[in-house]
Structure formats: structure tokens, C-alpha cells
Amino acid sequence: MKSQSLLSLLVLSFLFIVSCSDDSIPPEENEEEVIDRVALTFTPMLGGNAVLAEAIDPDGDGPQGFTIDEVNLQANTDYTLGITLENTAANEELNEEINNEADEHQFFFAFTNDLFSDPAGDGNVDNRSDAINYADEDDDGLPLGLFTNWTTASTPSSGNEFRVVLKHQPGIKSATSTSEDGETDVDLTWAVTISQ
Amino acid sequence: MRIFFAPLLFLLTFHSTLAQNPCNRTLTGIVLDIETKEPLPFATIRISGTELGAVANEHGEFRIDNICKGEIHLIVDFLGYKQAIHHHDFYHKSPVIYLAPDAISLESVVIEEDRSSVNIQSLTVESKQVDLSDKLGSSAGEILESLSGVSSLRTGSNIAKPMVHGLHSNRVLLINNGVRHSYQGWGAEHAPEIDPSQIDRLSLVKGAATVRYGPEALGGVILFSPQQPQFDQSLSGEIGTGFETNGRAYTGNVSLNQGFHRLAWNGGIYYTRQGDLRSPNYFLTNTGKEETGYNLGLKLHRSIYDLDFYVSSFSQTLGILRGSVVGSLEDLAQAIGQEPPEGTADFSYDIGNPSQETSHNLYKLKGSVYLGEHIIEAQYAFQRNLRKEFDVRRGSNNLRPSIDLELITHSLDLDWKYPDQGHLKGSAGLQYFYQDNNNRPGTNTIPFVPDYNVTNIGLFTVQTMKKDNSTFEAGARFDYQYLNARGRDQNNNIYRNSLSYNNLTFTLGYNLQINEHTTFRTNLGSAWRPPKVGELYSFGKHQFALQYGIWRYELFPVNDSISTTGVLNNDQKKVESEKGLKWIAAIEIEKQKLQFEIVPYVNYIRDYFFQRPYGIANTIRGPFPYFIFDQTNALFTGADLSLRFRHTELLTSEFKGAYVYARDVKNDQFFAEIPALNLNYSIEKKIKEFAIQLSGEYAATQWNAPGVIPIALFLNDQAEIDRSGTFDFIPATEGYFLFHSKVSYQKNQLTATIQIQNIMNSEYRYYTDRIRYFADNVGRNLSITAAYRLSK
Numbered sequence: 001m002k003s004q005s006l007l008s009l010l011v012l013s014f015l016f017i018v019s020c021s022d023d024s025i026p027p028e029e030n031e032e033e034v035i036d037r038v039a040l041t042f043t044p045m046l047g048g049n050a051v052l053a054e055a056i057d058p059d060g061d062g063p064q065g066f067t068i069d070e071v072n073l074q075a076n077t078d079y080t081l082g083i084t085l086e087n088t089a090a091n092e093e094l095n096e097e098i099n100n101e102a103d104e105h106q107f108f109f110a111f112t113n114d115l116f117s118d119p120a121g122d123g124n125v126d127n128r129s130d131a132i133n134y135a136d137e138d139d140d141g142l143p144l145g146l147f148t149n150w151t152t153a154s155t156p157s158s159g160n161e162f163r164v165v166l167k168h169q170p171g172i173k174s175a176t177s178t179s180e181d182g183e184t185d186v187d188l189t190w191a192v193t194i195s196q
Numbered sequence: 197m198r199i200f201f202a203p204l205l206f207l208l209t210f211h212s213t214l215a216q217n218p219c220n221r222t223l224t225g226i227v228l229d230i231e232t233k234e235p236l237p238f239a240t241i242r243i244s245g246t247e248l249g250a251v252a253n254e255h256g257e258f259r260i261d262n263i264c265k266g267e268i269h270l271i272v273d274f275l276g277y278k279q280a281i282h283h284h285d286f287y288h289k290s291p292v293i294y295l296a297p298d299a300i301s302l303e304s305v306v307i308e309e310d311r312s313s314v315n316i317q318s319l320t321v322e323s324k325q326v327d328l329s330d331k332l333g334s335s336a337g338e339i340l341e342s343l344s345g346v347s348s349l350r351t352g353s354n355i356a357k358p359m360v361h362g363l364h365s366n367r368v369l370l371i372n373n374g375v376r377h378s379y380q381g382w383g384a385e386h387a388p389e390i391d392p393s394q395i396d397r398l399s400l401v402k403g404a405a406t407v408r409y410g411p412e413a414l415g416g417v418i419l420f421s422p423q424q425p426q427f428d429q430s431l432s433g434e435i436g437t438g439f440e441t442n443g444r445a446y447t448g449n450v451s452l453n454q455g456f457h458r459l460a461w462n463g464g465i466y467y468t469r470q471g472d473l474r475s476p477n478y479f480l481t482n483t484g485k486e487e488t489g490y491n492l493g494l495k496l497h498r499s500i501y502d503l504d505f506y507v508s509s510f511s512q513t514l515g516i517l518r519g520s521v522v523g524s525l526e527d528l529a530q531a532i533g534q535e536p537p538e539g540t541a542d543f544s545y546d547i548g549n550p551s552q553e554t555s556h557n558l559y560k561l562k563g564s565v566y567l568g569e570h571i572i573e574a575q576y577a578f579q580r581n582l583r584k585e586f587d588v589r590r591g592s593n594n595l596r597p598s599i600d601l602e603l604i605t606h607s608l609d610l611d612w613k614y615p616d617q618g619h620l621k622g623s624a625g626l627q628y629f630y631q632d633n634n635n636r637p638g639t640n641t642i643p644f645v646p647d648y649n650v651t652n653i654g655l656f657t658v659q660t661m662k663k664d665n666s667t668f669e670a671g672a673r674f675d676y677q678y679l680n681a682r683g684r685d686q687n688n689n690i691y692r693n694s695l696s697y698n699n700l701t702f703t704l705g706y707n708l709q710i711n712e713h714t715t716f717r718t719n720l721g722s723a724w725r726p727p728k729v730g731e732l733y734s735f736g737k738h739q740f741a742l743q744y745g746i747w748r749y750e751l752f753p754v755n756d757s758i759s760t761t762g763v764l765n766n767d768q769k770k771v772e773s774e775k776g777l778k779w780i781a782a783i784e785i786e787k788q789k790l791q792f793e794i795v796p797y798v799n800y801i802r803d804y805f806f807q808r809p810y811g812i813a814n815t816i817r818g819p820f821p822y823f824i825f826d827q828t829n830a831l832f833t834g835a836d837l838s839l840r841f842r843h844t845e846l847l848t849s850e851f852k853g854a855y856v857y858a859r860d861v862k863n864d865q866f867f868a869e870i871p872a873l874n875l876n877y878s879i880e881k882k883i884k885e886f887a888i889q890l891s892g893e894y895a896a897t898q899w900n901a902p903g904v905i906p907i908a909l910f911l912n913d914q915a916e917i918d919r920s921g922t923f924d925f926i927p928a929t930e931g932y933f934l935f936h937s938k939v940s941y942q943k944n945q946l947t948a949t950i951q952i953q954n955i956m957n958s959e960y961r962y963y964t965d966r967i968r969y970f971a972d973n974v975g976r977n978l979s980i981t982a983a984y985r986l987s988k
Contacts, residue, residue: 017781025682025690026648027637027675033589035816057815060686061736062760063744065814091688158940168523168590180530183523183539183588187818 030090036060037086040071042150045078051057055188060089071162071192076117076154080135083107083146083164085186095146102138104170107145108179112160115192118151118176125165128178142175152194160192204571219264227256227272230294230302230325232842234788236274239295241472244281266499269428272304280304283427284677285499294325299885299942302327316658318669318705318719319403319784320795326395329983330940330949332438333447333468336390340418343400344852345795345836346484347871350965351385353473353974354514355552358388359964360400361797362832362856362870363415366728367774371409371419373506375560375577378605378631382645382730385966389556389581390420391510392451393466397421402720402795402836405774407671407703410627411656413721414776414801415832422508425454425460425495429922441486442977443542445470463492471545472515477955477973478536482518483542484547487511497575504562511555515547520970521588524818528969529907532926537971549594553584556876569615579605593640600636601645605629624657631731644736645729646683646691652676657705669705671717674698677726683763685748691763697726697773700810718781731825735760742813742822746771746805749824758810758824772803772827789842790960796835804830806860806867809917812910819910821917828862846882851875857900863920865902869964872898872931894931898963901928929968932960945985 057066110125119131134143169182235256337356431450451464491508518539584597656673703721807823834856878891909915938951
């Protein structure tokens with residue numbers, strides 16, 4: 001034991017001579033990549049209150065899940081859907097970034113069959129050519145999806161699903177690229193109720 | 197560091213006071229064939245400028261008496277072999293002279309270990325002279341695979357990290373040119389930045405060699421030695437070039453050497469460029485690479501001391517398969533089923549994201565002093581390692597690295613070999629290194645690992661006792677390591693911590709010369725390594741899983757929950773160093789026609805760091821399984837086998853095999869990415885200036901792989917994760933056979949080779965390659981190399 005402490009002493013004195021004191025701290029970086037809040041805003045075209053439904057992931061890459069609001073829509077109503085992407089930690093909205101890179105991004109949608117009368121069907125996640133009413137496009141005339149138009153079905157229903165997938169498709173985006181191409185930036189499913 | 201050299205310079209002044217010796221010196225040595233390692237009886241050895249000389253006996257051994265001078269030039273000749281000229285002084289051990297046949301491209305070499313260098317034979321060292329002429333353009337990792345027992349952990353074919361007996365990264369120590377190679381070894385996708393054109397000699401220490409080499413040597417130690425400057429040689433050099441069809445790679449290197457009587461220098465430059473590789477059916481888009489290296493060595497020799505100076509620089513840009521980028525588990529599920537991978541395009545030399553840019557600079561100064569029977573060596577080295585990693589990101593972030601690290605290392609080694617005492621030989625040493633790791637600003641992402649500084653001091657001693665045919669070896673070492681880390685958590689809050697570790701390691705060995713041809717060796721050694729910052733502090737998404745370092749999560753068994761909000765320290769969660777105990781044995785037979793070696797081993801590692809799955813996290817990108825770093829106890833056991841048989845003078849067969857069995861003995865399960873059974877056979881026939889080689893390579897399916905949880909189960913919310921259990925998303929890759937051939941031609945100063953790898957253009961995937969999820973390995977490749985020796 002004694003020899004060990006002697007050795008430690010020797011070692012420590014050596015350290016004292018040779019070690020430089022260094023107390024650098026990694027620079028503070030803005031985490032620009034992270035999307036931790038996605039908000040859907042359904043605005044009735046003929047006026048009325050907009051419906052806001054958020055998904056928030058407070059711990060980002062942590063193991064906890066996120067909270068996701070239910071979407072309550074009126075039957076037989078025309079809506080414009082606007083999607084907002086946010087990095088709450090950096091207090092930054094990412095829509096502008098997506099807009100600037102519209103030629104590399106596209107939203108895809110999937111929903112319970114016949115949840116909407118227009119577009120009909122179940123969305124274009126499973127089949128790219130299925131109908132979605134994109135209201136915006138990139139410089140090449142290809143759909144983007146930050147804004148889309150929807151007409152709800154005429155019959156009330158609950159327990160429906162509405163899935164939003166944002167794909168990053170640098171160099172891949174085309175008239176035929178699908179929800180399976182590129183990397184996933186967002187993949188969230190909201191519960192939807194349609195009431196009279 | 198200057199202070200350490202001052203006493204050495206002081207000692208040099210004793211030189212002139214040493215008495216002149218009378219003509220009573222004796223030199224013994226041995227002459228062997230460089231390829232077969234067989235003795236060359238009747239080789240002639242002359243001492244230049246004298247009448248003295250000798251002829252080797254049937255075992256290749258020779259002895260010359262009555263030598264007056266303290267330094268001599270030996271000239272060694274044997275019919276059909278290249279002459280060797282060797283400058284010898286009596287401060288070095290008996291030389292081992294390896295003559296190269298005229299017909300091969302290797303040069304004759306003389307190996308004389310510095311008497312001071314501590315060699316623990318029982319650790320079982322496999323050494324190999326590397327003939328680079330047909331390996332131009334290969335990475336250091338690929339060249340290493342020619343040693344039995346070495347495989348690699350890959351991220352595509354450009355990034356190959358050596359694995360020894362199933363262990364890699366911080367469990368295999370790399371010594372490049374006598375210096376502990378300091379790099380970001382914690383990442384499985386971080387290959388060592390070693391200039392392949394610099395490798396002249398490779399050695400693999402298979403036993404646990406912490407005592408001699410320091411922490412981290414749990415699996416083994418790989419030593420890379422460059423060509424040393426040769427004395428007494430007029431300006432000479434070599435120019436080499438190569439071309440490969442797969443990847444359309446082109447490579448060139450030039451090396452020069454000039455040696456005077458007491459001063460010698462050598463230098464070299466190397467460049468290679470490769471475009472997209474091709475699997476049998478499609479291009480592997482974004483798998484190009486570009487590498488540049490240069491080096492300069494200087495050696496000053498006086499009879500009482502030697503001084504070595506060495507500087508090298510190596511930089512790489514390495515592309516990673518575009519189709520291996522996934523944002524979510526669903527993307528991964530998609531990518532696994534898809535061939536060709538997403539983003540596959542036509543051939544290009546361009547390297548986009550993802551990619552890595554690395555550079556490594558080494559400066560080394562070494563002095564050896566011979567004071568009677570005492571030998572003292574001091575070595576100082578400075579290393580600067582830069583690593584940038586580029587991911588596929590949004591917008592201008594694509595131009596920014598997401599990992600940008602600078603690692604500076606100072607190391608100092610002192611070795612003291614003291615005089616023999618009867619049967620006892622001994623040496624002692626001190627090893628010191630200091631690492632300073634910094635994140636460089638501008639990544640736009642919270643650093644994956646903190647800034648840190650590590651100081652390590654080790655003191656060791658090794659004793660050898662020889663009695664009759666037996667040699668006993670024993671050694672012990674004490675290490676002290678101090679780590680100071682400063683990082684930022686996910687909210688950019690600063691955390692800091694200091695840690696210190698003490699550790700005592702030992703080695704015990706026994707060597708027995710059973711008979712003229714047969715040797716038996718065995719060693720029991722301990723090894724250790726302190727936890728690495730990645731294991732303690734990493735946080736977030738890495739490839740297709742989330743991972744949390746051991747101090748980035750807290751478990752609450754009461755309500756079965758996990759929290760990752762705080763950053764813990766040793767008081768809140770005690771983390772032990774990893775400690776290994778490795779037993780190794782070797783039986784070696786060296787006969788006229790047959791060389792055989794079998795090396796079984798058992799390695800038990802306590803507090804082995806690994807990642808275990810703990811749950812499924814729902815994120816904005818979809819569900820991800822998450823893994824937590826934890827510690828377990830691991831057992832690695834297996835054997836390496838190598839056999840070389842000379843059917844006739846011109847026909848030789850070689851067989852190699854390696855098997856490793858690895859198990860998590862605490863949780864009773866297998867680990868993923870342990871190399872499967874591997875067998876190689878090659879046969880070579882010589883016809884005049886030509887040598888024709890055919891070889892076959894077999895890798896089995898890893899039948900000891902962990903269970904599979906298909907991704908669909910995660911996506912459908914049906915996966916049940918066994919928290920103690922490792923798993924993989926796909927089954928272990930299927931076994932495969934590959935065939936290769938090579939024709940080489942050697943005449944006078946020219947060496948040329950043509951080789952075809954994967955002749956059948958077979959589709960296969962390598963189990964320890966992270967790209968196995970996404971694409972087939974490379975297909976057929978034809979390569980042509982030529983090397984021309986200038987002058988001499």
C-alpha cells in the first residue's frame with residue numbers, strides 16, 4: 001500500500017510538471033436539424049375558427065414519447081391545411097428552410113379510407129399517384145405540401161388516423177419519387193374525429 | 197519535453213573515454229529464406245575490408261571470431277538470392293538475415309532487434325514482411341487481414357478497422373512506428389489513419405500485452421513498422437503505380453533512400469484515388485476515396501548512440517455508400533429490401549455526403565544510448581489527428597461537418613535494459629501520454645462526445661529467465677490515468693467531470709523448445725482500459741438507433757421508467773474500468789517442408805462495455821429502438837491456425853483458419869458482429885520469372901449470432917424487447933466462397949502483378965460490415981501494379 005502511494009506521489013508530481021491546464025468547453029451549437037414541434041392548422045375556407053393540432057416531443061432524441069393532439073374537424077367542410085415545423089430548443093421555425101429547399105422535400109399523407117370526400121381514398125403514402133390536393137409546388141412544378149386542401153366526408157366518424165410524412169429527397173425528388181425514397185424528417189400520425 | 201533529452205546528451209560525452217577493445221569480438225547470426233523462413237546452409241558471410249568470414253552451417257547459423265572493430269559491414273551471399281549488406285555494431289543483438297530469392301520482389305533484409313526492446317515471446321507474435329508491390333491502393337485494414345487471427349470491422353470497403361480475436365476499437369492497440377497511434381478509436385466507423393504505403397513490417401501480438409504497451413491492449417497489439425533508413429547506400433529508390441478496374445482506382449508512390457556511414461535518410465510520397473466501387477450488379481454510389489501521404493526519416497548512428505527523427509502526414513477523404521443513409525426505422529426497413537440501394541447512380545469519382553475527412557500528422561524523435569551493458573532509449577512523439585464527418589443534412593448544413601474533432605497527443609517512452617545477471621535478463625520502462633481532444637466550432641449540432649484531456653503514466657518491468665530449453669517470463673505494470681471531460685448536454689448546458697484510475701497488470705509466460713523444430717509457448721496476462729468518453733457521455737441518434745452513454749440515463753425500477761435529463765457522475769453511478777484476463781498458447785512447427793502453427797486462446801473480460809436495447813422511443817421521425825451503454829462480463833475463445841506446405845521447390849500451399857466464440861456470460865447471450873469461421877487456402881507455382889497463385893476464401897454464416905427482431909414488428913408496435921438481450925434487425929449474412937488469382941513477374945528491377953479478386957463476381961455480404969444491411973460487397977476487380985527499383 002505504501003509503495004503504491006509513493007508511486008502515486010511520483011506520478012502526480014510528474015503530472016504537475018508536464019500536464020498543461022486545459023479547460024476548453026465545446027462551443028454552444030444551435031441544433032438546427034432537430035424538429036421537435038409539428039403543428040397542423042386546418043383553416044376552413046369559408047371562414048370560421050381554425051383547428052390547431054400539435055405534436056410536441058419535449059426530450060428530442062430522448063426516450064420519452066411526445067404529446068399529440070386530436071384533430072377535430074367539421075363534416076363536409078373545405079379546409080386548407082398549413083403545416084408548421086419548429087425547433088423549439090433553438091426557437092426556430094423550419095418552414096423557410098423547407099421552402100428554400102422545396103426541390104428536395106415533399107410531404108406525403110395517409111389517412112383512414114374515405115375520411116375525406118376530396119381527396120378520396122387513403123392518401124399517397126402507399127401509392128404516389130393517389131390523389132392529394134397540393135396547394136404549393138417547387139421551382140420544377142412538383143408538389144411540396146406545406147399547404148394542402150381538404151374536404152371532409154359528410155358522415156361523422158371517430159378513431160380515424162391521419163399520417164404526415166416529410167421526406168428529404170436531395171437529388172431524388174421527381175414526378176414519380178415516392179414516400180419510400182429519401183430520408184424521413186417527420187413521420188407522425190394524428191387521431192381524427194369528424195363531427196357534424 | 198526537452199528536459200528528458202538533456203541527461204542523454206550528457207552521457208554521450210563519455211564516448212571518447214571508453215577503452216579500445218582488442219580483437220576479441222565474436223559475431224553470431226543466422227541466415228534464412230525470407231519467404232519460407234528456412235535456413236540457408238552454406239550461405240557466405242564476409243566482413244568488408246577484412247579477411248574474416250564464415251560459411252553458414254546446415255541450420256543457417258554462423259560464427260565469426262577475432263573481430264577487432266566495434267562496427268563492421270557484413271556482406272551475405274547465397275546463390276540465387278539477393279545480396280544483403282548490413283552494418284553491424286556490437287551493441288545490437290545477433291542479426292537474423294533474411295535473404296530474398298532473385299525471383300521475388302522483396303529485398304533481402306536483416307532484422308536485429310535492439311537489445312533494449314522488450315520482447316515478451318510468450319505473447320505469441322506473428323510478424324510479416326509486407327510486399328506492397330501488389331497491394332498498392334489497399335487500406336491498412338485490408339493489408340492487416342493477411343495476418344491470421346485478424347479480421348476487420350467495416351463500414352464499406354474503404355473503412356476497415358482491425359479486429360483481433362473478436363475485439364476491436366479501444367480493445368486493440370495500434371503501434372505505428374513505435375508510437376501508440378492516437379485517434380478517435382471509440383467509433384466503430386473510425387478506421388485508423390495509417391498510410392498503407394508506409395507499412396514495411398507488420399506484427400501482431402496475440403496475447404494480452406498491457407504490461408508492455410499500456411491500457412487498451414485487451415485483444416492484442418498490432419505494430420506497423422515503416423522502412424528504416426539504410427546506412428551505406430547510394431541514392432536509391434522505388435517507383436510504383438497501380439490501376440484497378442473496380443472503382444477505376446489509380447495509385448502511385450515514390451520512395452527514396454540515401455545512406456552514408458553514420459547518417460541515413462529516407463522519404464516517400466503516396467497518392468491514391470478511387471471512384472465508386474461496383475458490386476456484381478450495381479454501382480456502390482459514393483464509395484470513392486482519395487488518400488495522400490508523405491514521410492521523411494532521418495537516422496544518425498554513432499557507436500554509443502543512435503538518433504532517429506521521423507515525420508509523416510496522411511490525409512484521407514472517404515465516401516460512404518449513399519444508400520446507407522436512413523432517417524427512420526421505416527427507411528431502414530425500406531433500405532434492407534431494396535436493391536440496388538437508393539441513390540444508386542452511374543460511376544463517378546465525386547465524393548458527396550456521407551463522408552469522412554481525416555488527417556494524421558506524426559513527429560517523432562528517438563534516442564538510444566549504449567552504456568556498457570546498459571541500454572537506454574527515449575522517445576518523444578507528437579501526433580495531431582483531425583476528423584470531420586459529413587452527414588446528409590438540410591441546406592447549407594451539408595457543407596458543415598456534423599463531427600469535427602481535433603486530437604493532440606504527446607507521448608514519451610523511456611526504456612531501460614539493465615545488464616544480464618546469469619540466467620536473468622530484465623528491463624524496465626516508463627510510458628507517458630497526454631491527449632487533448634477538442635470539438636471544433638461550426639457543426640450546428642451538439643457535440644456527440646465532450647472535450648477531454650487524458651493523462652496516462654505507466655511504469656513496467658519485465659524479467660526473463662532462461663534455463664536449458666525453457667524460458668520463463670514475468671512482468672508487472674502500474675498505470676495511473678486521469679481524465680477531465682467538459683461537454684454540453686442536449687440543452688446546451690455545460691457538464692464537467694474529472695476521473696482518475698489506478699491499475700496493476702501482470703504477465704506470466706513460458707516458452708519451451710521441445711525439439712529442433714517444435715516450440716511451445718504459453719502466456720497468461722491481464723489487461724485493462726478505463727471507460728471511454730463515448731461510453732460515458734454519448735447521446736442521441738446514431739445510424740438507425742438511439743444510444744445513451746452510461747452517465748446519460750437513469751433507471752427507476754420502481755415504476756419501470758428511464759430518464760435522460762441529467763448528466764451523472766461516478767458518485768451517482770459507479771463505472772468500473774474494463775479488465776481482461778487472457779490465456780494464450782501456441783505450438784509452432786518449422787520443418788523443411790512444413791510450417792505449422794496453432795494458437796488457442798481464452799479471453800475473459802469483466803465489466804465489458806456494450807449496448808443493450810432498452811425500449812422503443814417514439815420520435816418525430818417515427819419509432820426507434822434505443823440502446824443504453826452498460827457493462828457485462830464477456831468470454832472470447834477460439835483458435836487461429838496456419839499451415840504452409842512446400843510440395844516441391846516451386847509449388848507451395850498455404851492454409852489459414854480462424855474461429856472465435858464470443859458470449860455475454862452474465863446475460864447468457866451472443867454478441868452481434870463477431871467474425872464467423874473463416875478459412876483460406878492458396879497455392880502458388882513458380883515458373884521462371886513468374887509466380888502464379890490461386891486462392892479460395894470461405895466465410896461461414898455466423899451461427900452464434902443474436903436473435904432477430906424484424907423491423908415490421910417495431911413499426912406495428914408489436915416488438916417486445918428483451919432488455920437483457922441483444923438483437924439484430926436481419927439474420928447473420930450467409931456464408932460465401934470467393935476465388936482470387938494472381939500472376940506476378942519479377943526480373944531485375946521490375947516487378948509487375950496482375951490479379952483478379954472475386955473471379956466469379958459472386959454476390960456476398962460481409963457479416964462484420966455495417967453496410968451489410970444495404971448493399972452487396974464489391975464484385976470482380978482486376979488490378980495491375982508495377983514497381984521499378986531505381987539504381988542499385
